[in-house]
Amino acid sequence: MYAVFKRELFSLLNSLMAYITIGVFLLASGLLLWVFPDTSILEYGYVELTGFFSLAPFLFMFLIPAVTMRSFAEERREGTYILLASRPLTDWQIIMAKYCACLVLVLLALIPTLVYYYSVYKLGMPVGNIDTGAVIGSYLGLLLLGSSFVGIGIFASSITKNQVIAFAVAVFICFVTYSGFDALSKIFAMRYLESVFLAISVNEHYQSISRGVLDTRDLVYFISFVLFFLGLTRLVIGGRKW
Template sequence: MYAVFKRELFSFLNSMVAYITIGVFLLVSSLLLWFFPDTSVLEYGYAELSGFFNLAPYLFMFLIPAITMRLFAEERKEGTFELLITKPVTLWQIIGAKYLASLVIVLFSLIPTLVYFYSVYQLGYPTGNIDSGAVIGSYLGLFLLGSAFTAIGIFASSLTKNQVIAFAVAVFLSFFAFSGFDSISKIISLQSFESTIVNLGINEHYLSISRGVLDTRDLIYFISFAAFFLLLTKLTMGGRK
């Protein structure tokens, strides 16, 4: 499994796609956080990063599918997946290695954003006047959100040989998982089930963790969500195998 993980990670690091997608993510988030009047921390006047953490999930909807779209689609297109499954590794180990390698890239994309926290920390009056607990919780929530989107992206990549289709499917599923249940809950005929439907979506659990309180129910939700899509990937690739 480690060999597959190492291969995938170095494949990412040797590809310009990873650097371009991470660069675009950091550029757009920086512009939204510091320059655009409607979302700028400087215009808002409060030492907090809520604007960044509210916008980051929507940036992740494009960043993570761009990272994961090639994982299985490219393997199948080039015929290397058949060679890979002849190695002494199980399908679960292959999926797990690809998933962990993608998560490392997601983590790499988050680490530079700590500069935002340091900047706002210094800009606060007095210095350090920022809710660090909420920021830590938001970063944890964002990483868990990334783990969920990564599982979706791997599943989408297992469905097709075309990377563009895999990207589009992953974006759609990520958006629906994040915001779709909130929209469905607003339907008049389903208002009696509103709370239950909202809890099925990622957004409710992401917001819960972002408040700085780690509830085991939210943690179990994200783990179960990722495991579900990895299981779907296993079923999809197992059938093709």
């Protein structure tokens, strides 16, 4: 499994798409946080990173599928997945290796954004006037959100040979799970379905962790969410192999 993980990670790092994705994420988040007047901290006059953590999920919604779309689709299109499947590896080991490689890339994209926290920490009056606990919780929530989107992207890549279709399917599922269920909960407000849609909404659990309160229910939700889509990937791959 480690060999497949290393191969997949090096393949991502050697591709131009990975650097474009990370660069676009950092550039877009930097412009939204410091330059654009509607979202700029300098214009707002209050030192906080709420704007970054509110906008980052929508950037992830497009950038993570761009990274994961090649995971299985490219291997199936080029016929290299047959060689990979013939090795003494289980389907779960192959899936987890690809999943972990993409997750490492998401983590590498998040690490440079710590500069934003340091800048805001220094700009505060007095210095350090920022809720560090909430920032840590928001980063943890963003990492869990990214891991969920990676699971969706891996699943979307497993159902087709076309990377563009895999990207489009992943973006659609990410949007529905993040924003769609919230919209449905408002439509069915004051009914029992509201609590159901909120319970399965990714945004609801992400906002809960972003408040700086680490609830085991949110952790269980994200772990179950990832395992659900990886399980679907296992069914798709296993069924095709059979």
